Amino acid sequence: MDSCKTLFFTIIIPYTILSAGTERGHLMADAYLKTNYHTHTTFCDGKDSAEENVRAAIGKGFAHLGFSAHSLYPFSLAGNLNHTEHAAYVAEIRRLQRAYAADIAVHVGFEADYIPGICVPRFDAYAAFAPEFLIGSVHYVYDGSTLFAVDHTPQILLDAVHTVYHGDARQLVGAYFAAERAMLAAGDFTIVGHADLIRKFNGTLRLFDEQDDWYRREVQETVRAIARAGVIAEINTGAISRGYMSDPYPSDYMLSLLRERNVPVMINADAHTADALDCAFDCARACAKKAGYTETAYLVDGAVRFCAL
DSSP, X not given: OOTTOBOOOOOOSSOOOOOOOOOOTTOOOBOOOOEEOOBOOTTTTOSSOHHHHHHHHHHTTOSEEEEEEEEBTTBBOTXXXXXXXXXXXXXXXXXXXXXXXXXXXXXXXXXXXXBTTTBOOBGGGGGGGOOSEEEXXXXXXXXXXXXXXXXXXXXXXXXXXXXXXXXXXXXXXXXXXXXXXXXXXXOBOSEEOOXXXXXXXXXXXXXXXXXXXXXXXXXXXXXHHHHHHTOEEEEEOHHHHTTSOSSOBSOHHHHHHHHHTTOOEEEEOOBSSGGGTTTTHHHHHHHHHHHTOOEEEEEETTEEEEEEO
16 A cells, blocks of 8 residues: 555446444343434545534434544545544544533444455554444445446446446445455444445345345345344444435344344434434334344443343
8 A cells, every 4th residue: 555545456347536232131121212323524525514413313312422423444435434534533522522411421433344365344443543333335346457446336336247247236235245244254343334335226226135045145144243243233224314224224124133142232323414413313213123133332531231121
């Protein structure tokens, strides 16, 4: 990698590059709290400032708001926090923690990407910034020469199927879930982000059938990896707020498997605007209850606590 810390690849996809869940037994959960730990701001690809998000969260009755700037530290990629701005981002969130402490608990974290051979979501990689939490996410599939985002646009995903996988969407899906499992094995993070993000454009593109046995096996294997990793799985409403899906990640099927393995869940907005901070939370809570959950996780000083649904 070059010294300027910016990723460069030979890209054939039209994408612009820039600079184990544990049983809780009979512990009593807290009363319901409105929380969100997946928030993007103008530091990355969000539309509103961190302070605008804090003010909106207070108005919406949030008890906890976590910021999670997209990051591939120590590198930079379009739509992510620049590697030179991590310290400034953390300083601003810490300032907001102090300024609004009487009204809301504000938390600083990162949505840290996994790209094999390049970046892994691990607390030791972010030690200089002392984040309270990390969301580990796979947005990109990378085979060592070709990089593309699975959630950027439907056209990019379709081009990848035809150009990289010769029209075989099953290979694409397998590569995505394999990257998820590799991240879970190699990473050290708090929350796994949108664990079946590959579904985002499938309602439009119809590239695969989620009912097929091969797809369900990919989901089953990934759920086992999530449980082994001992992380929280988020119920993410971001694709609903952006008009791509009518249901959250993960699917009802995946969520039911997570519940069978006692993987804790939390409801997150993946908000890119302040208005979307609580988008479709009622839907997410209903999905959690349908799967058999009675409580969701939240974080205080990096420690996991639980509140009633």
